[in-house]
Amino acid sequence: MQHQGELDEFVRVIQKWLEQDVLPQVLEFEHADKYPTAMVEQMREFGLFGATIPEAYGGLGLSALAYSSIVETISKVWMSLTGVINSHLMMAELVRRYGTEEQRQEWLPRFASGELRGGLGLTEPDCGSDLQAIRTVAVRDGDRYVVSGTKLWITNGGKGNCLALLVKTDPEAQPRHAGMSLLIVLRSDGYEVSRQLGKIGYKGVDTVELHFDDVEVPANRLIGTVPGQGFHQTVGALELGRINVAARGVGLSTAALDASLQYSRTRHTMGKPIGQHQAIQLKLADMACRAASSRLLVQKAAEAFDAGQRCDLEAGMAKLVATEAALDNATDAMRIHGAYGYSTEGHIERYYRDAPLLCIGEGTNEIQRIIIARALLADG
Numbered sequence: 001m002q003h004q005g006e007l008d009e010f011v012r013v014i015q016k017w018l019e020q021d022v023l024p025q026v027l028e029f030e031h032a033d034k035y036p037t038a039m040v041e042q043m044r045e046f047g048l049f050g051a052t053i054p055e056a057y058g059g060l061g062l063s064a065l066a067y068s069s070i071v072e073t074i075s076k077v078w079m080s081l082t083g084v085i086n087s088h089l090m091m092a093e094l095v096r097r098y099g100t101e102e103q104r105q106e107w108l109p110r111f112a113s114g115e116l117r118g119g120l121g122l123t124e125p126d127c128g129s130d131l132q133a134i135r136t137v138a139v140r141d142g143d144r145y146v147v148s149g150t151k152l153w154i155t156n157g158g159k160g161n162c163l164a165l166l167v168k169t170d171p172e173a174q175p176r177h178a179g180m181s182l183l184i185v186l187r188s189d190g191y192e193v194s195r196q197l198g199k200i201g202y203k204g205v206d207t208v209e210l211h212f213d214d215v216e217v218p219a220n221r222l223i224g225t226v227p228g229q230g231f232h233q234t235v236g237a238l239e240l241g242r243i244n245v246a247a248r249g250v251g252l253s254t255a256a257l258d259a260s261l262q263y264s265r266t267r268h269t270m271g272k273p274i275g276q277h278q279a280i281q282l283k284l285a286d287m288a289c290r291a292a293s294s295r296l297l298v299q300k301a302a303e304a305f306d307a308g309q310r311c312d313l314e315a316g317m318a319k320l321v322a323t324e325a326a327l328d329n330a331t332d333a334m335r336i337h338g339a340y341g342y343s344t345e346g347h348i349e350r351y352y353r354d355a356p357l358l359c360i361g362e363g364t365n366e367i368q369r370i371i372i373a374r375a376l377l378a379d380g
Helices: 004-032 037-046 064-075 080-098 101-113 230-266 278-306 312-337 348-360 365-379
Strands: 118-121 137-141 144-155 162-168 180-186 192-196 207-218
Touching: 004 037, 004 064, 004 348, 037 080, 064 080, 064 230, 064 278, 080 101, 080 118, 080 144, 080 162, 080 180, 080 230, 118 144, 118 230, 137 162, 144 162, 144 180, 162 230, 180 207, 180 230, 230 278, 230 312, 230 348, 278 312, 312 348, 312 365
Parallel strands: 118 162
Antiparallel strands: 137 144, 144 207, 162 180, 192 207
């Protein structure tokens, strides 16, 4: 998708679908925590599982900037849908960036078509932000690896059928990251979904625990074929993931702002619309500034990514600011709407439940602050 006109039309088609087919069903799926099978299939037909995969491998070849705009658009209606494609495209980015040409030819077209759909297998019961603490082990045995361990909080792990799995191929390596590798593991290889995990928000999308009990994986599925590169490969793919999460934050904070503006024009107290009360105006002004500044930071991070630059600083700043903006705007929207915001009959309480995830996922905001500070200090 090379031309701006094509991209604009593509976004219009997605917006129409969101308004007509998704929005009327969001609350039903939210309250039932029901996986949106038909919506996911429509996303596959749109080509979104290949959004950032190059056209040469069957994808749409979208820039990170274009992709972030689509993520924002979807998140304004239902953020959960973006989780289905984010993890998947991070897996694809690992193969695109670090895989051999043979691996790209084998896997990327299948990812782009949605034949294989999944995500990243990073987090474990005792390992979140400190990825070097993983315990899942892959032992080389001839032309295969034998994988054992447990992964937790894995998006797309239940409904998907493929993972880029972070493992220890050399548990004794020092420094620890030197012993980590990434394997492409298929559901058909035999890993099990141990349980579905409940969450206060981010409903509909599956989040699971996975168990690997001597799962055999062909050795040629080691991404890049050289063991010990997994940690650095993962950090590279997380840049795209953080841009996605930041774009979700922009979408959510904008949705909270738009709903609050509309409500402030129609809700009356003391003989006038509440938007004419200074207390409400102050909140609306802050909400608008947060959304606008977040969008600019996401754009800057996406442009750096598209230029092929190392952009952990820009992605970290965008992720930090945009997700905190989403949390603050969701909170202000709740207070502006009062009892109506607290009701499960509307969307405000959903924003309030969804926003905290953004401050945790793809590296906590505390970690983002450390990444930002270290990058700034290194520039000196």
